[in-house]
Amino acid sequence: MPIVSLAWHSLMNRRFTAMLTLISVALSVALLVGVERLRNETRSSFANTISGTDLIAGARSSPAQLLLYSVFRIGDATNNMSWRSYQDLRSHPKVAWSVPMSLGDSHRGFRVLGTTGGYFEHYRHARQKTLQLAQGRVFDDIYDAVLGAEVARKLGYRLGDQITLAHGAADVAFARHGDKPFRVAGILEPTGTPVDHTVHVGLEGIEAIHIGWQSGAPLPGTGASAEQTRNMDLTPKTITAVLLGLKSKVATFQVQRFINEYRQEPLSAILPGVALNQLWDLIGIAENALLLVSVFVVIVGMFGMLTALMTGLNERRREMAILRSVGARPIHVFALIMGEAGFLTLLGVTLGVAALHVILLVARPVMQSQFGISLALGTPSLTEAGLLASVILAGFLVGAIPSYRAYKLSLIDGLSVRV
Amino acid sequence: MQAIEINDLTFRWEKGGPTVLSLDSISIARGEQVFVSGPSGSGKSTLLSLLAGVTTAEKGSLQILGNRLEQLGSVERDHFRANHIGYIFQMFNLLPYLSMVENVTLPCRFSRQRRHRAVKRSGTPEHEALRLLDHLDMAHDELLGRPVTTLSVGQQQRVAAARALMGAPEIVIADEPTSSLDANRREAFVQLLFNECRDSGSTLVFVSHDESLKPLFGRRIPLAEINRAGHRATTAE
Numbered sequence: 001m002p003i004v005s006l007a008w009h010s011l012m013n014r015r016f017t018a019m020l021t022l023i024s025v026a027l028s029v030a031l032l033v034g035v036e037r038l039r040n041e042t043r044s045s046f047a048n049t050i051s052g053t054d055l056i057a058g059a060r061s062s063p064a065q066l067l068l069y070s071v072f073r074i075g076d077a078t079n080n081m082s083w084r085s086y087q088d089l090r091s092h093p094k095v096a097w098s099v100p101m102s103l104g105d106s107h108r109g110f111r112v113l114g115t116t117g118g119y120f121e122h123y124r125h126a127r128q129k130t131l132q133l134a135q136g137r138v139f140d141d142i143y144d145a146v147l148g149a150e151v152a153r154k155l156g157y158r159l160g161d162q163i164t165l166a167h168g169a170a171d172v173a174f175a176r177h178g179d180k181p182f183r184v185a186g187i188l189e190p191t192g193t194p195v196d197h198t199v200h201v202g203l204e205g206i207e208a209i210h211i212g213w214q215s216g217a218p219l220p221g222t223g224a225s226a227e228q229t230r231n232m233d234l235t236p237k238t239i240t241a242v243l244l245g246l247k248s249k250v251a252t253f254q255v256q257r258f259i260n261e262y263r264q265e266p267l268s269a270i271l272p273g274v275a276l277n278q279l280w281d282l283i284g285i286a287e288n289a290l291l292l293v294s295v296f297v298v299i300v301g302m303f304g305m306l307t308a309l310m311t312g313l314n315e316r317r318r319e320m321a322i323l324r325s326v327g328a329r330p331i332h333v334f335a336l337i338m339g340e341a342g343f344l345t346l347l348g349v350t351l352g353v354a355a356l357h358v359i360l361l362v363a364r365p366v367m368q369s370q371f372g373i374s375l376a377l378g379t380p381s382l383t384e385a386g387l388l389a390s391v392i393l394a395g396f397l398v399g400a401i402p403s404y405r406a407y408k409l410s411l412i413d414g415l416s417v418r419v
Numbered sequence: 420m421q422a423i424e425i426n427d428l429t430f431r432w433e434k435g436g437p438t439v440l441s442l443d444s445i446s447i448a449r450g451e452q453v454f455v456s457g458p459s460g461s462g463k464s465t466l467l468s469l470l471a472g473v474t475t476a477e478k479g480s481l482q483i484l485g486n487r488l489e490q491l492g493s494v495e496r497d498h499f500r501a502n503h504i505g506y507i508f509q510m511f512n513l514l515p516y517l518s519m520v521e522n523v524t525l526p527c528r529f530s531r532q533r534r535h536r537a538v539k540r541s542g543t544p545e546h547e548a549l550r551l552l553d554h555l556d557m558a559h560d561e562l563l564g565r566p567v568t569t570l571s572v573g574q575q576q577r578v579a580a581a582r583a584l585m586g587a588p589e590i591v592i593a594d595e596p597t598s599s600l601d602a603n604r605r606e607a608f609v610q611l612l613f614n615e616c617r618d619s620g621s622t623l624v625f626v627s628h629d630e631s632l633k634p635l636f637g638r639r640i641p642l643a644e645i646n647r648a649g650h651r652a653t654t655a656e
Contacts, residue, residue, distance in 0.1 A: 002528035006514075013516030318511050324473070325508070326582070327501020327529035329494060414473035415506060415594075416464050 003332045007339045010319065014312065018344065021308045025348025028294075028301035029391055030356040033384050035294040037360075039287045040383070041375050045126060046280055049193045050243075050272045052124030054252050057081070057089060057259050058241035060266035067275040070101060070241040072194050073111040077103065080238035085265055089242060092258065094251040097122055099243040102206045102236060105165045105177070110151045112165050112199045114206030114236075120146075122245055125193045135159055136186030142204045142230060144185035150196035152187045159184055163199070165209060177209040180226045192368075204234035244269075298391055301348075302398045309341060309402040313409070320410045334407040341399020345392055353380070353388070420485045422590060422622040423447040423470065428479030429648075430465055440465045441647035442479075445640060449589070452613060452623040454633055457642035463626050466642065467594055470624065471504060472496035484589055501530035505583030505621065507593040512579030513567040519557070522567060523548035523581045526588075533586025544585070551581040554618075555611055572599045573608070580612055587619035594626050602631075609635050 011018050050056075050071050058066045059079035068074040090098040099122050102114035113119075120131050120138050136159045139146055147157055157163065161184045167175040182201060190196055208229040246255060252271065259269035320333050360375050367375050380388060425445040431438050440462040447453050457463055468474045469481055475489040475496075482488070484503060488496060500506075505526070513522045524544040527534035537547035552558040555577040562570070567578065576596055583591050593612065597605040609625070609632055616623045625636065633639055 006517075006528070009516040010514075319514060322508070322512065322514055322525075324497075325471070325500075325506040326526045327497055329497040414468045415471055415508075416468070 003328070003335050004339065006323070007336050007343075010316075010336070011340055011343070017308050017312070018340075021305045021344050022348050022351065024301045024304045025345060025391075025395070026351035026355055028298040029349050029352025029388070030359070032291075032294045032298050032387055032391070033353060033380065034356050034359065035290050036384055036387060037356075037375060037381075039291060040381065042287065043280060043284065045192060047273065047276050048124075048126045049276060050123065050125060052122060052128060052245070053243045053272055054246040054249065055244040055256055055259070055269045056241060056272055056275075057244060057267055057269040060268045063268070063270040063275045064279060066241065066268055066270050067272065067279060069103060070243075071272065071276075073103070073113075073198060077240045080240055081242070081267060082265060083235065083237055083239065085262065085267065086239055086242055088262070088264070089244065089259065092255060094246050094248070094255050095244055096247045097245040099123070100203060100236075100239040101241045101243065102203055102238075103240040105167055105206065105209070107151075107163055107165050107199045108155060110148070110155075110197055110199050112201060112206075114201055114203045114239075116203060119200065119243075122243065123195070125191050125195065129191070131191065131195060132189040133186045134189045136184070139185050139200070139202050139205075141183070141185070142202060142208055142234070143180065143182045143226065144202065144205070145182040146186040146188060146200040147184055148188055148196040148198045148200070149190035151199055152184075157184050157187070159187065165199070165201075167210075167213070180209045180229070203236050203239070207234040207236045208232075298394070302394050305341065305344060305395070306398045306401060309337060309399065310405070313337075313402050313406055316406070317409060317413060320406060321413055321415050324410055324413075325415050330407050330410045333410040334403045337403040337406045338396070338399050341403065342396055345395025345399070348395070349388055349391055420449070421446050421482070422449040422451065422484060423624070424480075424482040426480045426482075428469075428476045428481055430469065430474070430476050438648040440469070442645060443647070445645070447622060447624070449622055450617075450620055451638060452616060452636055453625065454636035454639045455624060455626045455642055456628060456630060456633065456639060457646075458628055461643040462646045462648065463594075463628075463642060467592060467626060470590075470592055471506060472500045498530075501526065502532045503589045505585065505588040505591040507576070507579045507583045507591070507596045509595040510572065510575075510599045512582070513570075513575055515566070515568045517567070519552065519563055519565070519567055519570075519578055520545055520548045522578055523552065523585055525582060526585045530586065533588060536586045540587070548581065548585065551584055551615070552578070554615060555581055557581065573601075573604050576600065576608060577611065580608075580615065584615050584619055584621065588621060590624065591616055591621045592624045592626070595628070596625075597627065597629065597632065605629070605632060606635065 056066060056070050058070060059077055059081050061078055065075065069077050086100055089095065097118060099115060099118045103111060105112040117138050123131055134149065145163060151157070162181040163184060164181050165177045167177065182205065188195065208226070211229055211232065244255070246252060256269045256271070259267050323332065357377060360377055364375050364377070423445070425442050427444065428440065428442045429438055430440040455463065455466070469476060469488070470483070472488050472491070480487050480489065486499065488499070491499060514525070517525070527537055527544040534544055537544045541547035541550050549558050557574060557577050562574065567575065570578065576599070579596070583593070597608050600608060612623065
């Protein structure tokens with residue numbers, strides 16, 4: 001095609017406007033694919049806030065509420081479950097492991113979770129990652145605490161520091177367990193999950209600080225000192241929730257039914273993956289809005305290209321007439337404009353994807369450490385490929401408008417140009 | 420065989436519209452150099468569109484080199500133009516993004532036939548372009564390297580003439596090629612055109628309203644007088 005090299009020379013002659021068009025297409029594509037990728041990663045990162053756990057059980061409540069307080073430390077349990085019920089659950093033949101959780105205390109705005117060493121073994125986030133200690137070790141003393149990364153960072157704690165827990169979510173003087181301070185034994189790596197915002201202590205520690213407390217206040221004369229409690233029976237009477245791992249996934253619904261129909265007290269069991277996805281459907285609307293906005297940015301970019309091509313058209317009527325005079329057919333004129341639009345679109349999309357990868361390369365470590373979102377590099381997903389294909393299609397459709405107009409003009413104008 | 424032969428031809432831009440051009444018969448022999456004169460509105464643009472095969476007549480026949488253009492399809496007419504017709508515009512003849520030589524060799528991109536002739540004569544289209552430019556006193560290194568937009572109007576018209584003559588087309592059509600030139604350069608340009616057309620054996624159809632050039636030509640076709648559609652013609656010239 002003789003027209004290809006002409007189209008190239010013509011485009012280079014207008015490289016400044018072409019560059020602007022290219023940049024607007026590239027940036028809008030980078031935004032679109034970036035938003036889509038971020039959306040995907042946040043969704044999967046959210047859905048993987050807790051993984052490896054087959055069931056979460058607690059006192060009877062709505063699935064969302066159970067999920068919110070047991071995993072996200074948002075809100076409170078309406079009721080606790082008894083230690084005896086917990087023993088029943090853990091000894092169920094299909095249960096492989098269980099991790100009790102006791103919530104209700106806080107430290108300077110961060111929730112405190114009483115649990116066992118099993119929590120660090122069985123809790124999984126972001127596709128089967130276990131919790132890793134950045135410093136120190138998991139608690140082995142009653143008064144040991146393991147801090148989430150964000151707690152340590154915000155409050156500037158280091159290993160060996162003493163911290164005081166408070167009763168309830170509000171940190172007020174009269175509700176502090178000041179007599180029984182905890183020692184920071186370990187600090188976790190960041191995970192991008194609520195674990196980062198949690199102070200972890202042993203179940204016995206929670207029990208110890210509540211000896212002599214009733215109805216959320218210390219009962220005068222019944223307390224025991226930190227050392228005295230060491231010799232007491234610290235088996236809790238109640239816990240808030242329990243994470244369960246099953247021997248076989250097949251048994252999930254059977255065990256769930258067992259818990260939901262448990263006779264001794266009303267309990268609920270949820271499948272965390274299902275509950276997380278239901279919750280996401282609620283809060284994911286914002287992300288859809290974000291995608292919609294980026295789609296509109298692409299449309300604006302396309303209009304930019306259309307404007308540039310249409311504006312250029314009148315100035316190029318002379319060019320068309322010259323080409324027609326040396327034997328170019330109207331279809332050549334169509335191809336000239338179309339080729340330009342197609343070239344700008346394809347190059348814009350390529351540059352956009354490339355730019356996104358450069359941005360991702362820079363942003364990845366930050367996203368991972370700050371938000372626990374692992375942005376994947378490399379080949380686009382099926383959805384992204386679909387988006388890119390739509391952009392390219394849109395580019396060609398947009399290009400067809402001025403191309404058809406140029407085609408018509410070259411038919412009408414012939415060799416004379418009426419400007 | 421005549422270069423151009425017109426018989427009882429009428430043309431309207433649209434069906435039911437006014438007749439713009441109505442010619443009895445015109446015959447132009449090969450190698451002839453013809454001056455087509457007439458004020459604006461006399462049907463010059465229409466005649467040029469017909470000769471170039473951009474449009475076709477409604478009635479009658481227009482034969483170029485023995486081919487009845489109205490019997491060819493639009494694609495064939497585009498091919499025909501590429502192969503057989505060199506065209507010079509009134510002004511702004513050159514593509515600003517091509518070099519002078521690239522502008523001259525442009526017809527070779529669309530016509531294999533003209534490319535062959537150029538290669539046969541000078542070895543490559545570029546050499547043929549330089550040969551033609553040299554005849555038109557344009558083949559100076561200083562000029563060749565310059566963007567064509569920096570050339571003077573007269574120089575641009577000479578480059579356009581070289582392009583029209585590229586690959587020795589049988590017909591060269593010039594549409595008011597001298598109207599943007601100074602009076603004293605017009606005659607020199609026409610002489611250059613004569614020489615080159617004679618050299619390549621091309622028939623020259625020179626359209627102008629500038630009557631002062633008339634004496635240079637051996638034959639004159641006064642379009643306003645022979646166009647039976649008369650001053651009813653309303654072309655946008």
